[in-house]
Amino acid sequence: MSRSSAVAGLARAWFLALPLLLAATVADAAKVTLDKSNWGLEVGKDCVSCHQKSSAGLAKQWEDSAHAKAGVNCMDCHKAEPADADAITHEGHVIATVVSPKDCGRCHTTEYEEQKGSVHAEAVSLIAAKIPALGHNVGGPAMEAAGCAQCHGSVVKVRGDGTLDPATWPNSGIGRINPDGSKGSCSSCHGRHRFSKAQAREPTACVRCHFGPDSPDKEIYEASKHGMLYASQRDEMNLNAETWVAGKDYTAAPTCVTCHMGAAGKLPATHDVGMRNMWSLNTPVSQRQHLVVLEDGDKLELPESVEPPKRGAELDKGDGTVGKVKAVATPQRRREAMSTVCLECHAKPFVTNFMRQFDDVVELFNEKFGKPATAMMDELYAAGLLTPVPFDEPIEFTYWELWHDEGARARHGASMGSPNHAWWEGMYLVGRNFYSRFLPEVRTVAGQARGDEIIARHLADVAGHAWLKAPQRGNPILGYRPPSPVAEATPATPAAPGATP
């Protein structure tokens, strides 16, 4: 090993411990000895013989699974105790329809523990405060079942007769609250009833939720170099390999799993999908985030501006309970974990510079648009110029989409290398909507004079808006050809920049 790679090796070593540290809570949950004494319930064979007739496709999916090959059958997963909240009697057997991560975790212990503390598992609580205004008011109750909850997860409700409430199931949302209290749904990514490893490693495993205006990760990936290489070299992805280490088991292209969950070099794989993300990107203003691991395996995120808590400190978990700090991964450590993956296929300067380009886009959004727009909204609410009811005034939609839609696309696009999403579907629309909709709406809400004053005050110190007051110049792209020099000496100033009457 040359000297410089030795140094690089040392430099890497300290943050390679991150995932191991974070995974340490599951030391006692090492994979149980997997032998047939733990499964293969005799009674399960009855299920199969009947379902081969009544739902042949479902049965065949299982037959093609690793489960079937290992002798795991229907009853090993669906068996329930009579006291279980969702136990029903079906053909003389006590079963539950919903198979929860806790059920899967009886064998897949490590994956269960990692998933349990992840941002995915908290997907229901993450949007709880948004449901009333969005899912219910702007949409309607039916949308919670068919919309929000299909990705974030429902709170599965068992009806008096033991059947499942259609308002809450079918559902395979990633943070589903199951009747047994566990959170999540393994089949969200590992499609029933084959539960394939290979399938979940495909980029399409994530598209049901990471698609569309606010998180077009599917489209961004497709439009990136990574997606381009995957599309052409999928046959060489070795997707069904037992281990799936980037740079070793495959090099054709990375998928979502590669960067966010996959093993690379000495970095181990994880089912905690958010661990390697330094920034909060789907917020009005992005922040670098500490990841705080608690003794019980739960995790919290704290902005970098907050002093990271010491080991053993007690923190409010937000649900009324208190957790004890076990470890903290700083934003920098999270970034380095992610970069470890990049380094399998890119040299260090490439990775450093790429991350800098990404960070610069996030900072641009924060300073030029996110902070001033949020401050103006705060002022309009505080001054009673907007009702406190969300979404009864047009500007509230404009502001919401500014950061939740186009602002998220700009930041996601930059993070994953799609120039189209970073710019045309991202920051270009942020700028367009800020200048041609949000500012005019501020004037509409506050009245022209007061609106002008509010805007001027909030934009005064933001360098990115100085062009509005710059000496007026023509630009060929809009067909403007400057009038005669005389006319230009006394330019017409029909309206304040950015104004609409």
Place this chain on the structure above:
Amino acid sequence: MSRSSAVAGLARAWFLALPLLLAATVADAAKVTLDKSNWGLEVGKDCVSCHQKSSAGLAKQWEDSAHAKAGVNCMDCHKAEPADADAITHEGHVIATVVSPKDCGRCHTTEYEEQKGSVHAEAVSLIAAKIPALGHNVGGPAMEAAGCAQCHGSVVKVRGDGTLDPATWPNSGIGRINPDGSKGSCSSCHGRHRFSKAQAREPTACVRCHFGPDSPDKEIYEASKHGMLYASQRDEMNLNAETWVAGKDYTAAPTCVTCHMGAAGKLPATHDVGMRNMWSLNTPVSQRQHLVVLEDGDKLELPESVEPPKRGAELDKGDGTVGKVKAVATPQRRREAMSTVCLECHAKPFVTNFMRQFDDVVELFNEKFGKPATAMMDELYAAGLLTPVPFDEPIEFTYWELWHDEGARARHGASMGSPNHAWWEGMYLVGRNFYSRFLPEVRTVAGQARGDEIIARHLADVAGHAWLKAPQRGNPILGYRPPSPVAEATPATPAAPGATP
């Protein structure tokens, strides 16, 4: 067979007859004996030898086809009689450029008969009333050729010299009116000149038309569990199988064809693509629909609110002619036909609850948005507040897109399991546009006071809009933090909810 599946078997039996019943009109059109006496025209060999040079790709596509293997050549399909409307002489032979479903139906009789009475075959008449305002006024005549007609079909026009009018051809719209009077184009789905069965079973067979703002079925499918499984397990789809029965010949994933046309269990395959759809989804207000089969094979749809006609009744077919009722499939029967497919891979409670979630989204759209918006538009027209000319006023675009675009996406998204399309690209936009564009535009058109009155009257009894008048509450998602209790006691009410000055 256990008792319960025997019961399920019985319960299913009565609606399994539906497609058989509907197919009964073609009893006399059973597949003709396919032997070489019916094709393999000697003269066709000349075509091949020349086209192998002048258009090698075209010739090769045919060489790779089942047609070539069976001895069917160019002339078997393109041969024409001198009296045919579009007959031309080419290299000494009388041929027609357009090969119609009637031509294909000489061998593929069943497929032809099924297609003939389908909603696909009526695709031209379905939009005839919309072309003047949309294709011609908002767009322009060139758009009918390159836009509308490419999916719906052109009325193919033969010019005086026997050549085809470029305003009407090339065209492979699904409801093309051919020179021989038949409707449709088999190559719309089965690409020339291979006419592959496997290719038409792919989800991509439908994307040319089922794509984009008003019917993003391609995107919805991709973003669904079904699409996720197809993408990863396409190799196991057995797409080239002679029969292609879900649950038997393949179980990896369903494609468009699987659910809308495919065989599953005892449900036979059909080329009548709309048969299993209970709802009209691309309408201002969705309705459950009877499917009425006439003696001549044509079909009509009637809303559930209408008493289904009796067998033998005479019905106006809409084109001036009268048809005699042969059978009626109620909305419930159509739903059950569709559910039969689902049941191959999903248990009954899953299917029932899923359909309930879908229906709830449709009803939500109808009651909260579709009906009130339509009623307000009717009132504005009737009061002379809008000109009768369509699309000369902004509100007309808003209303049109409310049901035709975002409203269709919400309903399609819920029907096929894409939460993104059901919500973010669907009902969220319906709500946003209703509250922040449509209602303000009603006030612009009618004047503030009259607009307020119209809106209040039409929304008064719709529970989904009560939140507009609910006690004002802040919501964390828009950054609002309630002011001091005193201020809250006398809330500022700067404008009527949903208002823009």
Place this chain on the structure above:
Amino acid sequence: MSRSSAVAGLARAWFLALPLLLAATVADAAKVTLDKSNWGLEVGKDCVSCHQKSSAGLAKQWEDSAHAKAGVNCMDCHKAEPADADAITHEGHVIATVVSPKDCGRCHTTEYEEQKGSVHAEAVSLIAAKIPALGHNVGGPAMEAAGCAQCHGSVVKVRGDGTLDPATWPNSGIGRINPDGSKGSCSSCHGRHRFSKAQAREPTACVRCHFGPDSPDKEIYEASKHGMLYASQRDEMNLNAETWVAGKDYTAAPTCVTCHMGAAGKLPATHDVGMRNMWSLNTPVSQRQHLVVLEDGDKLELPESVEPPKRGAELDKGDGTVGKVKAVATPQRRREAMSTVCLECHAKPFVTNFMRQFDDVVELFNEKFGKPATAMMDELYAAGLLTPVPFDEPIEFTYWELWHDEGARARHGASMGSPNHAWWEGMYLVGRNFYSRFLPEVRTVAGQARGDEIIARHLADVAGHAWLKAPQRGNPILGYRPPSPVAEATPATPAAPGATP
């Protein structure tokens, strides 16, 4: 050969010379004898052995490449001279991070020469005038790095310490200005470090840039018959073939490369991607374009309205230098080159009529929307009713998107056979935005009366707008049912057509 194909053969001959003529500048750049004396630097083996550890994926990609098989190693491409602008010392060797087309061109001479004069190579200068208003003002400097430049190319800047400025690299924009003065980046399409031929022939090779609102070529292709066939028959595309001639080496489907760069019949392949495009499509008003080839290999485009320059004439190249005309390809010759590809799989009348449908859409856009909108903008600027500062007024975004976004989609959609993009995502939105946004904004900017006058004057002679003044008719699609005949005799005229107060 029959008589008619002989005639066709003659007719074709004259334009088949086009690419040969254009390629003639590289006669002296014929592929150098490729033997190991030209590569295989011994020192490169050190790179490999270290990088197999420090970036295993990168090393493996090279191992799987044709380069590795031929003995070409890291140093053959990355070796630099100490005097090179971007030379750095890495592990004792002088290397450059950026490998430019000039470097690749040492072996791939023909490809380099073709690429050098292409529109791709000029991608930076093409948008230079747009960057200030768009990338900087509406967005911000970070967007140039992560947005514009990722497709168009950066001007790579070497910092004092020899490292690359993150504002300019990583970058693989198609027109990147490299430290050695050459333009472009071969890895833009041929992904590092395998540089696969097969991969660059895939339609996904182009998606990173040809995606999104202003050039959704990826989506258009997917929604076309061509994309439908590719998706189902990719296995038969023979993508790895040494030569890749449409109709000979493959017939399953065309990809982007097939039509824009690929060999077909006697038409040779080229790395000049724009050569076969007759129209300028991404402009406010499309024009048929001459392609002027200069003696030095550079190329210029001139509108058809200009008399094509004679051989030997001197032309201003736009960068201050002058070039001598070597040859001119007229719009018609460029169209015929493209049609040659079509003819492999389509008969002549199909191709002629298809092109007619496409041209009609372009002309419709030009006459009905592009020209009047541009003329109105010119007038508003000239009258001082708009500030010369671009994008400080809403109408400037509306006008920009009218031609750059929806207008481009309409034209691209028609050119490649996606009715959805031609119409719903194209001309429908052009029409909607013209009537319901642009015209009202003209009135806002100019005042109601003057706005009405401006609009009336500019639309008066455009047939496509006559419907606005046509006798008022109801239309079923918006729910309008005409009032009683009496009322219709004296129609209410609440507002001027197209007006919003």
